[in-house]
Amino acid sequence: MTATALAADWNVARIRDDFPILHQRLAGDRPLVYLDTAATAQKPQVVIDKLVEALTQYNSNVHRGIHQLGDRMTTELEAAREIVQRFLNAAEPDEIVFTSGTTMSINLVAHGWARKFLKPSDEILVNEMEHHANLVPWQMVAKATGAVLKYIPLTTDGRLDLTALDDVLTSRTKLLAVTGMSNVLGTVNPIGELARRAHAVGAKILVDAAQSVPHQATDVRALDVDFLAFSGHKLYGPTGVGVLYAKRRLLEQMDPFLGGGHMIREVFHDHATWADPPAKFEAGTAPFVEAVALGAAVEYVTALGLDRIHAYEQSLLDYATRQLAAIPGLTIHGPAVEHKGAIVSLTVDGVHPHDLADLLDREGVAIRAGHHCTMPLHELLHLTATARASFAFYNTMGEVDALADALRKARRKFRLPG
Numbered sequence: 001m002t003a004t005a006l007a008a009d010w011n012v013a014r015i016r017d018d019f020p021i022l023h024q025r026l027a028g029d030r031p032l033v034y035l036d037t038a039a040t041a042q043k044p045q046v047v048i049d050k051l052v053e054a055l056t057q058y059n060s061n062v063h064r065g066i067h068q069l070g071d072r073m074t075t076e077l078e079a080a081r082e083i084v085q086r087f088l089n090a091a092e093p094d095e096i097v098f099t100s101g102t103t104m105s106i107n108l109v110a111h112g113w114a115r116k117f118l119k120p121s122d123e124i125l126v127n128e129m130e131h132h133a134n135l136v137p138w139q140m141v142a143k144a145t146g147a148v149l150k151y152i153p154l155t156t157d158g159r160l161d162l163t164a165l166d167d168v169l170t171s172r173t174k175l176l177a178v179t180g181m182s183n184v185l186g187t188v189n190p191i192g193e194l195a196r197r198a199h200a201v202g203a204k205i206l207v208d209a210a211q212s213v214p215h216q217a218t219d220v221r222a223l224d225v226d227f228l229a230f231s232g233h234k235l236y237g238p239t240g241v242g243v244l245y246a247k248r249r250l251l252e253q254m255d256p257f258l259g260g261g262h263m264i265r266e267v268f269h270d271h272a273t274w275a276d277p278p279a280k281f282e283a284g285t286a287p288f289v290e291a292v293a294l295g296a297a298v299e300y301v302t303a304l305g306l307d308r309i310h311a312y313e314q315s316l317l318d319y320a321t322r323q324l325a326a327i328p329g330l331t332i333h334g335p336a337v338e339h340k341g342a343i344v345s346l347t348v349d350g351v352h353p354h355d356l357a358d359l360l361d362r363e364g365v366a367i368r369a370g371h372h373c374t375m376p377l378h379e380l381l382h383l384t385a386t387a388r389a390s391f392a393f394y395n396t397m398g399e400v401d402a403l404a405d406a407l408r409k410a411r412r413k414f415r416l417p418g
């Protein structure tokens with residue numbers, strides 16, 4: 001099936017029935033138009049049911065239970081790990097570490113790998129479209145190790161300037177940290193090519209996949225990435241759980257980040273030895289209920305089909321881009337639709353993004369305004385804030401119209417011409 005046929009085949013009304021929150025009315029009896037999925041995704045009933053099932057039928061701490069409930073929860077947790085492994089096409093379940101989210105996953109690599117292996121004058125390559133979660137940990141590593149932070153320049157339309165890559169990716173580069181998809185510009189980065197070029201100079205690549213995993217299929221082996229991080233709550237799962245994928249060899253070489261229960265093999269009075277990965281990186285009580293429900297979320301999106309999700313979301317993005325481009329004084333920041341995913345960050349001449357978000361909220365349209373944890377990117381754009389609408393497979397073309405109508409109304413409120 002072509003992408004157009006896949007998108008046309010999408011039964012969005014049926015899918016919306018899976019998401020109880022979407023059917024509520026807001027103040028003024030307005031329907032909720034939820035366009036803030038990039039901040040956190042809504043949860044399908046199967047995820048909510050899984051949380052309730054875990055809490056009501058087999059809630060018990062994992063790995064230590066010498067009883068039936070503990071065994072059941074442990075089995076469910078390890079099944080969730082295998083679901084995530086298949087979702088990413090990782091080589092083995094032990095390459096999947098459950099964390100509290102993308103931020104924790106990246107910090108785990110920063111502490112466990114980068115602080116151990118980086119030396120003064122080694123280089124870490126980042127770029128200005130990164131979320132603070134994939135910038136600040138590397139600034140901290142640079143400070144602690146003497147390594148140097150380098151930036152891949154961006155093109156004027158907000159893509160990585162690969163023509164300049166060889167200037168900054170050199171034998172001194174030890175890590176290339178890059179987002180799979182920008183949470184502001186929507187830019188989708190060519191991870192496979194970046195991994196190949198990083199490996200060619202002996203560097204590792206870490207992918208912040210917080211925004212990319214919900215929108216497109218991810219195959220860590222085909223892409224040959226070394227580290228990949230994402231959050232459960234942006235993938236239709238619960239908050240409090242996330243994933244770090246890393247190649248087994250790297251997990252074995254890394255030091256643990258947090259010390260405590262479960263991550264040890266033996267503890268003596270003055271030292272301890274470590275458990276094998278992933279336990280080595282899962283100190284303390286894991287977010288086991290949330291991880292089990294994340295497994296249900298991954299099964300849900302897998303059953304819908306990432307290719308079909310992608311095709312439908314791109315058709316929404318294409319429609320939104322055309323509708324919004326017709327509004328006078330409105331600028332969409334970022335590249336053309338073929339280079340991005342379903343996120344539209346915009347500004348409207350004469351209206352502050354926060355006022356826009358506030359006026360849209362009065363129409364029931366939930367968007368987000370601010371710097372979206374990307375201050376260097378906003379500095380590059382000479383902006384302090386943007387208004388961001390982010391789409392998911394449960395959004396409709398009618399909701400895109402509601403967004404465009406609400407933006408027009410906001411302009412009228414500010415008495416802007418056109």
Ligand SMILES: Cc1ncc(COP(=O)(O)O)c(C=O)c1O
Nearest residue numbers: 101102103131133183210211231
């Ligand atoms: C691209 C990107 N990376 C990292 C994060 C941080 O995710 P979390 O707060 O779930 O750790 C976000 C959250 O918005 C994001 O969009």
